Amino acid sequence: AQSVTQLDSHVSVSEGTPVLLRCNYSSSYSPSLFWYVQHPNKGLQLLLKYTSAATLVKGINGFEAEFKKSETSFHLTKPSAHMSDAAEYFCVVKRNYGQNFVFGPGTRLSVLP
Amino acid sequence: GAGVSQSPRYKVAKRGQDVALRCDPISGHVSLFWYQQALGQGPEFLTYFQNEAQLDKSGLPSDRFFAERPEGSVSTLKIQRTQQEDSAVYLCASSFTTGTSGAYEQYFGPGTRLTVT
Numbered sequence: 001a002q003s004v005t006q007l008d009s010h011v012s013v014s015e016g017t018p019v020l021l022r023c024n025y026s027s028s029y030s031p032s033l034f035w036y037v038q039h040p041n042k043g044l045q046l047l048l049k050y051t052s053a054a055t056l057v058k059g060i061n062g063f064e065a066e067f068k069k070s071e072t073s074f075h076l077t078k079p080s081a082h083m084s085d086a087a088e089y090f091c092v093v094k095r096n097y098g099q100n101f102v103f104g105p106g107t108r109l110s111v112l113p
Numbered sequence: 114g115a116g117v118s119q120s121p122r123y124k125v126a127k128r129g130q131d132v133a134l135r136c137d138p139i140s141g142h143v144s145l146f147w148y149q150q151a152l153g154q155g156p157e158f159l160t161y162f163q164n165e166a167q168l169d170k171s172g173l174p175s176d177r178f179f180a181e182r183p184e185g186s187v188s189t190l191k192i193q194r195t196q197q198e199d200s201a202v203y204l205c206a207s208s209f210t211t212g213t214s215g216a217y218e219q220y221f222g223p224g225t226r227l228t229v230t
Contacts, residue, residue, distance in 0.1 A: 004155075032217075034218065036221075041223070042223060043116070043117070043204075043221040043222055043223045043224065044156075044204070044206075044221035045221075046218050046220075049218055090155050090156075094217075099144055099146070099161050099163075099168075099169070099208070100146060100158040100161055100169065100172070101146075101148075101156075101158065101219060102158070103148075103155030103156045103157070104155055105154055105155050106153075106154070106155050
């Protein structure tokens with residue numbers, strides 16, 4: 001069965017400094033992986049997805065993630081944090097057989113001025 | 114175009130009452146999902162429709178939970194005899210594809226926050 005671990009429940013960075021949100025997954029087969037962001041009182045928005053075409057995936061708002069099969073990781077990074085990046089971030093793996101997503105517990109990102 | 118919409122956005126129910134939560138998916142999207150998100154946690158899968166067919170309801174926590182999508186578009190999640198542990202945000206998502214493989218994204222609605230008192 002697929003599962004997702006997000007190692008940090010809360011990450012705090014200063015504006016303009018790099019962001020690293022960690023994600024490890026468990027999957028028997030080559031997974032489909034996603035990062036979603038959830039701003040308060042707003043719906044989940046897709047940041048990026050891993051399609052197996054390239055291990056380094058670029059998403060919206062300057063975010064990117066690198067798929068590392070040997071480490072079963074899919075960490076999310078951004079070179080320079082902006083105040084508007086403060087939100088909850090979810091790493092997601094899609095079931096190999098079936099349609100539904102399996103979400104990690106989420107990482108809350110705080111950006112300090 | 115319009116995204117996924119859900120109504121009501123907030124619902125307060127007294128324990129024992131029945132509630133109905135509505136989801137309007139993106140037009141043309143074949144797949145529709147319901148998730149439950151408890152406070153401080155990630156969303157958890159409840160059920161999945163392909164058109165009007167409910168193909169997976171393995172995540173429904175009890176027989177008090179019932180979902181339907183009779184015409185393959187709008188969906189309703191019904192909770193009978195609500196309990197305090199049902200308090201959560203209920204998210205609806207839709208997707209264009211019916212494929213079981215590949216990185217097909219889901220588009221999420223804003224959710225309905227249910228509070229059972």
